[in-house]
Amino acid sequence: MLKSEKEAAETIGETVFRRIRQDIISGALPPGSKIRLEQTKERYSVSVSTLREILSRLTTENLVIAEGQRGFEVSPASRQELLELADLRILLESHAIGLSFATGDLDWEARIVAAHHKLSAIERQLLEGDASRTVDWVRYDWEFHQALVSACNSETLMATLSSVFDRFLRYHLLAESFRGKPVVDDHRRLFELAMKRDVGGARDILTRHVRNGTEHVLTSGRIR
Amino acid sequence: MLKSEKEAAETIGETVFRRIRQDIISGALPPGSKIRLEQTKERYSVSVSTLREILSRLTTENLVIAEGQRGFEVSPASRQELLELADLRILLESHAIGLSFATGDLDWEARIVAAHHKLSAIERQLLEGDASRTVDWVRYDWEFHQALVSACNSETLMATLSSVFDRFLRYHLLAESFRGKPVVDDHRRLFELAMKRDVGGARDILTRHVRNGTEHVLTSGRIR
DNA sequence: ACAGGCTAGAATTCCGATAATATGATGTTT
DNA sequence: AAACATCATATTATCGGAATTCTAGCCTGT
Numbered sequence: 001m002l003k004s005e006k007e008a009a010e011t012i013g014e015t016v017f018r019r020i021r022q023d024i025i026s027g028a029l030p031p032g033s034k035i036r037l038e039q040t041k042e043r044y045s046v047s048v049s050t051l052r053e054i055l056s057r058l059t060t061e062n063l064v065i066a067e068g069q070r071g072f073e074v075s076p077a078s079r080q081e082l083l084e085l086a087d088l089r090i091l092l093e094s095h096a097i098g099l100s101f102a103t104g105d106l107d108w109e110a111r112i113v114a115a116h117h118k119l120s121a122i123e124r125q126l127l128e129g130d131a132s133r134t135v136d137w138v139r140y141d142w143e144f145h146q147a148l149v150s151a152c153n154s155e156t157l158m159a160t161l162s163s164v165f166d167r168f169l170r171y172h173l174l175a176e177s178f179r180g181k182p183v184v185d186d187h188r189r190l191f192e193l194a195m196k197r198d199v200g201g202a203r204d205i206l207t208r209h210v211r212n213g214t215e216h217v218l219t220s221g222r223i224r
Numbered sequence: 225m226l227k228s229e230k231e232a233a234e235t236i237g238e239t240v241f242r243r244i245r246q247d248i249i250s251g252a253l254p255p256g257s258k259i260r261l262e263q264t265k266e267r268y269s270v271s272v273s274t275l276r277e278i279l280s281r282l283t284t285e286n287l288v289i290a291e292g293q294r295g296f297e298v299s300p301a302s303r304q305e306l307l308e309l310a311d312l313r314i315l316l317e318s319h320a321i322g323l324s325f326a327t328g329d330l331d332w333e334a335r336i337v338a339a340h341h342k343l344s345a346i347e348r349q350l351l352e353g354d355a356s357r358t359v360d361w362v363r364y365d366w367e368f369h370q371a372l373v374s375a376c377n378s379e380t381l382m383a384t385l386s387s388v389f390d391r392f393l394r395y396h397l398l399a400e401s402f403r404g405k406p407v408v409d410d411h412r413r414l415f416e417l418a419m420k421r422d423v424g425g426a427r428d429i430l431t432r433h434v435r436n437g438t439e440h441v442l443t444s445g446r447i448r
Numbered sequence: 449a450c451a452g453g454c455t456a457g458a459a460t461t462c463c464g465a466t467a468a469t470a471t472g473a474t475g476t477t478t
Numbered sequence: 479a480a481a482c483a484t485c486a487t488a489t490t491a492t493c494g495g496a497a498t499t500c501t502a503g504c505c506t507g508t
Contacts, residue, residue, distance in 0.1 A: 011293065011460065013280075037490070047462045049273045052491085056237075056277045060284035062383065069235065069469050071490060084380040095315050156308040159286065160384060235491065261459070271493045276460085293500050295459055 016044050017054045024063050024074055025170045031077035035064070061163045063170075077174060079223050085168040086214040092161040093210075094203045096149035101197045104151035109195065115140070115147040116191040123184045134178060138169065144187060148194055148202075172213065175220040182212060240268050241278045248287050248298055249394045255301035259288070285387045287394075301398060303447050309392040310438040316385040317434075318427045320373035325421045328375035333419065339364070339371040340415045347408045358402060362393065368411060372418055372426075396437065399444035406436060 023029045041051045055072045058064035065075050100108070119140040122133050142165060152158065186209040193202040217223060247253045265275045279296045282288035289299050324332070343364040346357050366389060376382065410433040417426040441447065 013460080036488095038488095048490095049276070049463090050461060052273070053277050053280045057280045057284050060281050062380070069490060071470095081380060084378040087378065088380055088384065091315065091319050154308040154311065156286070156305060156312055156388075160312065160388075164380075164384075237491075262457095272459090273494090274492060293459060295501095 012046060013050050013053055016046050016050070017057060019044065020054055021058060021063065021166075024058070025166055025173065027170070027173050027176075029074050031074055031170075031174070033074050035072040035074065037071065061167070063167065077171060077223055079218065082168075082171045082214060082217060082223060085164055085171070086210050088164050089161070089168050090207050090210050092157065092164060093145065093149060093206055096152040096154075096157055096161060097202050097206065098199050099152035099154065099157075100149045101151075101194065101199045101202065103153060104194075104197075108147075108151040111147040111150055112144075112191065112194050115144040116187065119144045119187060120184070123187070126178055127181065127184065131178075137178070138173070141187075142169070144190075148190065168210075171217050171223065174222050175217040176222070177216075177220060179213065179216045183209070186212075236270060237274050237277055240270050240274070241281060243268065244278055245282060245287065245390075248282070249390055249397065251394070251397050251400075253298050255298055255394075255398070257298050259296040259298065261295065285391070287391065301395060301447055303442065306392070306395045306438060306441065306447060309388055309395070310434050312388050313385070313392050314431050314434050316381065316388060317369065317373060317430055320376040320378070320381055320385060321426050321430065322423050323376035323378065323381075324373045325375075325418065325423045325426070327377060328418075328421075332371075332375040335371040335374055336368075336415065336418050339368040340411065343368045343411060344408070347411070350402055351405065351408065355402075361402070362397070365411075366393070368414075372414065392434075395441050395447065398446050399441040400446070401440075401444060403437060403440045407433075410436075 020029070029035070035055065037048050037051060041048055044051065046054075055064050056066065059066045059072075063075050064072050066072050119137075122137045122140050125133050126137055145165070146158075146162075149158065149161065186205055189205050190202055190209070193205065244253070253259070259279065261272055261275060265272055268275065270278075279288050280290070283290045283296075287299050288296050290296050343361075346361045346364050349357050350361055369389070370382075370386075373382065373385065410429055413429050414426055414433070417429065
């Protein structure tokens with residue numbers, strides 16, 4: 001988890017991988033759209049081989065679909081998948097919260113305090129109408145939720161949750177609207193409950209948080 | 225040449241992907257071992273590009289690790305990961321059992337009956353000492369557990385569970401020994417509880433089932 | 449020993465070629 | 479007009495090889 005010194009060995013594939021993944025999650029590459037290799041390799045300035053490598057990777061976490069001899073396409077968005085992801089996120093994150101709250105030490109608390117501080121600062125700006133910070137908000141939101149579970153002591157759980165979270169996030173970014181004050185309140189409550197190590201309470205808030213978010217995305221009407 | 229139709233839709237990459245994945249799970253490619261591209265591409269008769277594509281895919285589910293400019297290696301096995309996988313399997317499969325038991329119809333019951341029939345037939349042979357069937361047992365075991373959750377109605381959950389299951393299975397195959405009668409009894413109980421739609425009971429058995437399996441692997445002494 | 453540099457081997461990336469397949473247009477039959 | 483066959487074009491899947499960069503083992507001189 002310490003990634004200090006030897007970060008220099010970044011390969012092109014790795015970099016572009018993150019870029020494409022980001023573009024899918026953010027909606028820059030819209031759901032269901034065909035990914036033509038010649039065209040896309042220009043866009044990201046990589047060769048076909050490297051591009052295929054990247055797209056292949058993304059198929060494993062279902063952000064991209066590879067069909068027989070028909071190439072790749074961005075995984076389509078469906079109401080059904082959104083509901084499944086919401087369910088899974090609640091399951092995984094609730095579990096992780098239980099583990100994390102039980103063993104978190106002072107460093108863990110500090111991470112949460114810090115993450116919530118940044119998050120709520122951005123949220124204040126958002127509520128005041130400064131929409132330019134939504135990109136930051138997305139990152140800080142994830143970092144806050146990650147901080148909450150960061151003491152769960154299971155790489156595997158964190159990785160799985162992370163993938164589910166990102167795929168869930170894609171639907172929110174497709175809906176293109178910040179849910180507003182209820183979200184901010186949820187985060188504050190989660191923060192307080194974490195400090196009190198109230199697992200049950202946190203789980204309840206989280207569950208509502210995710211379900212309301214899902215509802216919000218669905219009623220925004222951009223998902224079929 | 226004539227094209228054999230059913231098989232034509234499969235790409236080489238797909239085929240070899242499954243083969244390599246299988247070889248990792250079965251231990252033919254041992255944990256922690258370096259994967260030299262030139263050498264490995266011979267072994268599976270594919271080009272470097274295709275091989276890299278495949279290995280990249282496997283990194284996403286943590287069966288292979290790609291390190292900076294240092295190539296690929298089979299993900300090492302650790303006591304810690306085994307415990308994490310066990311935990312995650314219990315979490316996911318218990319949840320899926322809840323969903324599945326609630327909505328399973330007659331077809332679902334039939335799938336379980338069929339799967340358990342096959343599984344127990346193999347297990348009888350195994351108990352009588354016919355070790356030649358372990359490969360089949362592994363498949364039928366998974367098919368039985370899959371049948372149990374097959375009515376959970378969540379592709380995402382099934383896919384996640386499937387990956388966790390396989391990675392968990394790798395540890396069992398490394399331990400190289402069938403646990404014997406307790407496993408058979410667990411399966412019979414799970415079968416009966418499924419027919420009775422007893423979610424709580426099934427979850428209890430499953431939890432014990434997985435924990436005992438983990439214990440068995442750990443005491444077999446092949447994992448550091 | 450050991451620091452530094454050299455070198456053989458690997459990995460990464462790109463490119464061009466080829467065969468197989470899909471797509472779309474065109475024309476023909478019913 | 480709908481269904482079907484045929485063919486040209488576009489795209490994919492795969493391969494082998496070349497250029498570049500990085501790694502790791504080895505050598506050498508101190």
